[in-house]
Amino acid sequence: MTIEIRNISKSYGGERILRDIDLKINSGELVALLGPSGSGKTTLLRVIAGIEQADEGSGPVLFDDVDVSNVDLGKRRIGFVFQHYALFKHMNVFENIAFGLRAKPRRERPSEAQIREKTQSLLDLIQLGNLSQRYPSQLSGGQRQRVALARALAVEPRVLLLDEPFGALDATVRRELRRWLRRLHDTIHVTTIFVTHDQEEALEVSDRVAVMNAGRIEQYAPPQEVYEKPASPFVFKFLGNYxxxxxxxxxxxxxxxxxxxxxxxxxxxxxxxxxxxxxxxxxxxxxxxxxxxxxxxxxxxxxxxxxxxxxxxxxxxxxxxxxxxxxxxxxxxxxxxxxx
Amino acid sequence: MSRHHRVIPGLPLTLGYTLFYLSALVLLPLAALALKAGQMSGPELYRVLTDPVVTASLRLTFAASTIAALVNAVFGLIVAWTLVRYDFPFRRLFDAIIDFPFALPTAVAGLTFANLFLKDGWLGGVGGHITAGINALAHTLGLGAPLPADALDFLTFPYTGQTGGIVVVLIFVGLPFVVRTVQPVLLEWDPEFETAARSLGADSATIFRRVIFPEILPAWVSGVALAFARAVGEYGSVIFIAANIPGRSQIAPLQIVTRLDDFQYAQAAAIGVALLTISLLVLLVINGLESFSRRHERQA
The missing domain is CATH 2.40.50.140 (Nucleic acid-binding proteins)
Structure with a gap:
């Protein structure tokens, strides 16, 4: 699914977090929103998801050329992975992943057998089939991350949105998991946007990187181009030592x-x-x-x-x-x- | 686990203090009570506890307490939710009012409620008041008295002297418990969980039932248990509103007082033990429920 946003602004209490953002993402692309904290990248992700509403007078958020700005979060068919995962603590891994399927209205809800089958296949995908009965508190950070991802994928979202997906993990797990995410993306080909402040992560994983600064996109290009031809001193400085x-x-x-x-x-x-x-x-x-x-x-x-x-x-x-x-x-x- | 991270040093000292404290304040008096009741012979004990007046009082106490606790369970949850989730004028004032039943001497509460609900009280005589008003108005217009004096008596709150009145005051004294146990959990609740559930397509009812409620369940259950325990032991407010007719509207604590007035100390102790035993069983069941609802917090 393609995503296009035009002229999006967002303010909180007079402070402008996003300033006239335009962004177009091709179907099946993996895009990183890269920037320092406070650059507006998470807000942009949440506006795309429908968790936050853009300011009055902003342009549309288009999913496959259809304006979804007024479509409720639950109806946008997005998969959102939260920075701290937001796994339901009182549900085990299996029930967390199955949540979206069980929450569907009765006439759309798959049968119990279908739910089990689907959840099991997702458990296999994230290689946690043997931990399905564990509660989130009994999992490591990397495992929780994967459960959160599987839970988001269960409802077959049209777009996958990840907020600092590896932010809370230690360096080794980060590297492992981001390669896994890239492989996963190459398997399921769902349009994916992820937010990160780690330039190495953004450059390694994504097809294109949108470098953000102070509510604006400074450069939007493939990783190699962003690194070799930084569009502004900010991009140059943010991407590495100088x-x-x-x-x-x-x-x-x-x-x-x-x-x-x-x-x-x-x-x-x-x-x-x-x-x-x-x-x-x-x-x-x-x-x-x-x-x-x-x-x-x-x-x-x-x-x-x-x-x-x-x-x-x-x-x-x-x-x-x-x-x-x-x-x-x-x-x-x-x-x-x-x-x- | 906690053994490796001692915040306060000196486990033997603190443990010893805890055990002494509990023994001196709880276990010792309870043992004395049981001992006192044990002074009676078996048949005598049986006779006291199967006395219809006693069984009726125990039934009334536990029935009224259960109803009051259940009412508080529902409305306490709503009150807590409203106080945390919404901002409205005087919210802080209402929040402070919740603690009122803690602060008010319960005898005063009983007196107040009794005055309200008595036949000639504001609420207790509402039907009579309206009838009298209409009749007085008709009289000044020269129409005589069109309504018989008891025409609107069905509006009169049948609380005073009956179980209804007892339940009302027990709801009053138990109100803060559910609110004050659930409130902190709701305050600490991260709305991100709700956003997550919403992004997965869940509607509000599903989110409450499957995401929020399980999270507040342990606190809610213990709040209900506290409200129930408080109601079982309540004496001061109830005796003012109940008719206190033996076998019909006497609560168990009043039975105990009655026996004490007759210098029947062993009998009073026996009723006390019965009251205690039933309460303990109920609390054990509730405790079991609570730890079941906390099962996900266990670590691997």
Whole structure:
């Protein structure tokens, strides 16, 4: 199912959370809403779900080109997975998943046998078939997450909406679960939107990323494009570590250049570093396994973070206090946006 | 579990204190009561407890208490729900009024209710008042008295002196229990659960029945149990409103007082033990219900 929202705004008590948002999501796509807290991403998700209403004067929310802005949450046929799962504590896993099926009006409700079969197949899908009689308090975070997902899928939603789906889990489980979510999405192909503040998560899992800031979408593009061609300094800064160089643009306007630490070449020999190489002194070396983080200080006391691969670092054989040359390989230049 | 996370140190001390406290305040007096009742011979005890006046009083006490507790169960839940879920003028005032039955000496409550519901009280004589008013009006218009004095007596509240009156005051004294046990649970309730149920297509009735009610059930059950226990022991307010006719409208606590007035201490103790035993059984059943409704809170 395609989703299209036009000109959506939302305010709480005079504070504008969403500002004229437009977004179009293709059928079967997996989209991440990425942004810092307070950027409006969860509110946007809740407006799409129908949990929150957009302000008066906002445009429509279209599901398959049909305006659903006035359709009640329960009738939109969406599957919503809450940040803290909102599993019903007094129901076991099986009953939680079967809830949506049992809650249907009598004439639409499947038979008990069908409910059991459907719930069992979902339990198999989330690989928790053996824990169907457990209560939510007896499950781990990752298991609860999967139960919440199965519960949302039971009613065969047209769109799956996930609010910080992995936010409350530890790093290992997060990584495992997001790959599982991607595989699951590739199996069932339901249009999916998920909210996250973790850029790695958004880039790894989604087909397209909408980077949000202060109630606006700054960029909406596939992960590679968002990472390699950030549309604004905000996107650049939000997506990873960076070095900021103040200078003048070609048109001699004051500007800034942003460079990823791994986009800086470093060498002991000025000619090997590349064109317009500058000198610096190594002030700190941080070993991070495959990547080594080197801090440099330039002559004008600017700190520069550089990341090199472990083999490169071995070849360089650097120590603190060594003098090196560095060159920017891939700098993004932005004329600062003075409008706030 | 709690053994690994002691907030207050010195388990032997606190445990010892708890046991001493409970023994001194609850177990010892109860044992004394049972001992007192035990002074009677078996047949004598049997005769006291099967005395129609005594059995009638026990029946009345438990029947009236049960009805009062059930009424409070329903309306207490509604009151708690309304106070938590809705905002209306003077909500805080109404919230404070809930505790009134706790604060008011029950004898005063009984007196107030009795005055209201007596034959010539505001509510007790409402039919008579209306008849008298109409007749007086007709009289001044020179129409004589068109209505017989008892024409509207069916409107008169038949509370005073009967079981109805006893139930009313027991509802009054038990009111705060259900409200005050359910209220905190509703206050802490995360509306996200309701949103989740709604997103899964559940209607309001289903959400209440399957999502909210099971969550407040344990608190609700214990509130009802407290209201029931309170009603069983209630004395002060009831004796003012009941006609207190032996065998018909005398509650068990009044029977005990009557026996004490006759210096029949052992008999009084025996009725007390009977009252206690039945109450205990009822509370055990309610407790069982409560822990059943909490079964999901058990950890693996």
């Amino acid at each position: 070095n900021l160089f103040h200078g003048r643009t070609r048109g001699d306007e004051p500007g800034e250049a942003l460079v990823r630490p791994h986009d800086i070449a470093i060498a002991r020999d000025p000619n090997a570093a590349g064109a317009s190489a500058r000198p610096g002194v190594v002030t700190h070396i941080g070993f991070g396994g495959a990547v080594v983080k080197i801090e440099l200080e330039t002559e004008d006391k600017t700190h520069v973070d550089v990341e090199v691969s472990a083999p490169t670092f071995r070849d360089l054989n650097l120590k603190r206090g060594d003098k090196v040359w560095f060159a920017l390989r891939n700098a993004q230049e932005y004329v600062p946006d003075f409008v706030i």
